[in-house]
Amino acid sequence: MPIILALDQGTTSSRSILFNEKGEALGMAQKEFKQHYPQPGWVEHDAHEIWETQFATLAEVLAKARTDLQQVAAIGITNQRETTVVWNKTTGEPIAPAIVWQDRRTAAYCDELRQQGKAPLLQQKTGLILDAYFSATKLKWILDHTPGAREQAATGQLAFGTIDSWLIYKLTGGAVHATDVSNASRTLLFNIHTLQWDVELLELFDIPASVLPVVTPSAGVVGECTIFPGARIPIAGVAGDQQAALFGQLCTEEGMVKNTYGTGCFMLMNTGQQAIASKNKLLTTVAWQIDGKTTYALEGSVFIGGAVVQWLRDELKVIHSAPDIEKLAATVKGSEGVYVVPAFAGLGAPYWNAHARGALFGITRGTNHAHIARAALDSIAYQSADLLKAMQADARIPIRELRVDGGATANDLLMQFQADLLDCKVVRPEITETTAMGAAFLAGLGAGIWKDQQELSKQWKSARVFDPQVEASERAILLKGWQRAVNATIAWADDRNS
Numbered sequence: 001m002p003i004i005l006a007l008d009q010g011t012t013s014s015r016s017i018l019f020n021e022k023g024e025a026l027g028m029a030q031k032e033f034k035q036h037y038p039q040p041g042w043v044e045h046d047a048h049e050i051w052e053t054q055f056a057t058l059a060e061v062l063a064k065a066r067t068d069l070q071q072v073a074a075i076g077i078t079n080q081r082e083t084t085v086v087w088n089k090t091t092g093e094p095i096a097p098a099i100v101w102q103d104r105r106t107a108a109y110c111d112e113l114r115q116q117g118k119a120p121l122l123q124q125k126t127g128l129i130l131d132a133y134f135s136a137t138k139l140k141w142i143l144d145h146t147p148g149a150r151e152q153a154a155t156g157q158l159a160f161g162t163i164d165s166w167l168i169y170k171l172t173g174g175a176v177h178a179t180d181v182s183n184a185s186r187t188l189l190f191n192i193h194t195l196q197w198d199v200e201l202l203e204l205f206d207i208p209a210s211v212l213p214v215v216t217p218s219a220g221v222v223g224e225c226t227i228f229p230g231a232r233i234p235i236a237g238v239a240g241d242q243q244a245a246l247f248g249q250l251c252t253e254e255g256m257v258k259n260t261y262g263t264g265c266f267m268l269m270n271t272g273q274q275a276i277a278s279k280n281k282l283l284t285t286v287a288w289q290i291d292g293k294t295t296y297a298l299e300g301s302v303f304i305g306g307a308v309v310q311w312l313r314d315e316l317k318v319i320h321s322a323p324d325i326e327k328l329a330a331t332v333k334g335s336e337g338v339y340v341v342p343a344f345a346g347l348g349a350p351y352w353n354a355h356a357r358g359a360l361f362g363i364t365r366g367t368n369h370a371h372i373a374r375a376a377l378d379s380i381a382y383q384s385a386d387l388l389k390a391m392q393a394d395a396r397i398p399i400r401e402l403r404v405d406g407g408a409t410a411n412d413l414l415m416q417f418q419a420d421l422l423d424c425k426v427v428r429p430e431i432t433e434t435t436a437m438g439a440a441f442l443a444g445l446g447a448g449i450w451k452d453q454q455e456l457s458k459q460w461k462s463a464r465v466f467d468p469q470v471e472a473s474e475r476a477i478l479l480k481g482w483q484r485a486v487n488a489t490i491a492w493a494d495d496r497n498s
Contacts, residue, residue: 002073004443005061005233006436009054009079009163010241011100016057017433018065019440021449023459025433027065029057036097041104044097047085050163051170055227069231075171076237076443078244078435079163081186084138086211087166088152089159092174096146098163099138106137118204125191125198127275127284129352135162136188136205143207153208160211162186164238168222171235176223179213180238181294185286190215192275192286195294218243218288219446237442241435242266243287245405246297248438249429250460252453255397258434259384261408263310264348265302267387270295271395280350280390290445290453298394300349300387304342304358306408308376311344318369326411328373335375337362339485342379343493350390351486355493361485380408381418382482388422401425401465405434412466419466423475426466 001020008015014033018026031053036044062069082101087094099105110132113119119130128134139160143149152158161169165179184190184197189207191198197212216222218239225233239247242260246268249258254272259265268287275284275296287297304311309325312318319325341347343356360372392399401424408414409428419426431437441459444450470478 002449003067003071004074004076004440004449005058005072006076006078006440006443007054007058007167008241008436008439009050009077009167011080011102014050014053014057015436016054016061017436017440018061018067019437021444023431023437023440025431026067027061029060029064031057039105041107043100043103045083045100047087047094047098047166050098051166054167069228069233072233073449074234074236074443074447075225076439076441077164077167077235078239078241078439079167079183081162081183081240081242082133082135082138083163084135084142084160085163085166086139086142086146086149086158086160087169089157089177092169095149095152095158096142099142101133103138104132106132106141109137122188122201124277125193125201126188127185127192127277128188129281129283130188134186134188136201136207139207139211140205153211156210158211159213161213164240165213168235168238171225171227172223173226175226177213178216178222180216180218180222181286181289182218182239182243184215186240192284192296217290217292219290219442221446234447235443236446237439237444239288239438239442242268242299243285243297244438244442245435246270246287246438247441248434248436249403249405250457251403252457255395255399256403257388257391257399258403258405260434261305261380261404261406263305263307265305265380265384265387265406266299267301267384267391268297268299269391269395269397270297271397272296276395278390278394280394281352282349282387282390282394288442298391300390302380302383302387303345303348305380305383306406307344308340308342308379309408311342312373312376318373323410325373325377326413328370329377330413332370332374335371335378336367337364337481338367338371338375339481340372340375340379341485341489342376343489347486347490350386351490353490353493355496356489357493359485359489359492361488362481377411377414378417381414381421384418385421385479399424401427403427403429405429405432415466416469419468420470421475421478423468423472427462428464428466430461430463
């Protein structure tokens, strides 16, 4: 039976998971690596350490599962998106630390571009909002601030890549410099309509074309892993983590939606072959490209999802461990009018208010720990409901169900409340390792293990379905209260300079 090796390179750890052709996980290895914060708002990774931890987990999972390299039919890669690495093409050495997607050092430069009126052009071509989150301004910063980098780039000595490109380069022994369309679409340099690097945007950011990787489909052989003597394993699937999770949930038809509940929440809707321009501050992104067909998605992100539970645990000491929140929140029927708006790092989509800060509303003399815990948990569902409402408005596609993954989906109370707010089914799958699963599915398609997406659809199995259980009138009251709380939070932020 052929085996697929999925490399899941995340923001805080590298993982490797083996899957068989039934989609069953055969083994997993994981290693954390160091986060570097050289200045306030700066976040860096050591690209060498990313590779070392990824290689170590790869070797470990093969040893643990007693899998021979000859059994591995394909490698799939999924990765933290937007994080930027620049290395020397001859030596393979990074010329500077990798700048992580969370890094805010280029925020002032983004403000300058916004004042110059460049934001609409960027959104029209790339589907993205002008923000320091994406790769282009990070790449420009490295070229501008690393001694000799501009000269080396001008003579074609440097390579730029997101983490997928870096891993492909290392796995192929430096033979392949490539990225897939989903990762390219997160750089602010890639035109999602022509599916090419955009000359006008390269000029805007002063990026020489010679540093850019070749753009490949998400399923198909990109190159061969040659780092093991006597073995040549095709790298046959690549996608950014959230797109991989959408594929891992087998949301392969137009209108299907998944939400990943992690530290933050990431919701993506498959919009088929149309790149829908958002009027509600969502991102338009390439989901994947398979057999020459490009699928697009709308994406929205919640900055503080599961992190609100960590805050209750670590700062307020309301709970001892994250799973305790469900038990505490369940001791009350509801939050009794208490709302937590967890805008600790501003508000994400559909608000994009960087100056908003966390707030607690509706406290009475009878409010206790359980009400605050319930309101904090509810806030994850409310923010996700805002995203889905914005997606429905942009896409004009009715939602039948929401497929969910991530750590917080183990919380039945949260999942039921999410179904109640959305008035649609919330479906939790049997296997919640959907990001790595998506990379494995893409690699299996690329290597011919599965013949098409239809055959793959049999792999996905539901573990539990949450049906909405509240009346429309009660739902309206809950959502109105949330909107009042958000509006008050934004008003407080907007009043800061008056």
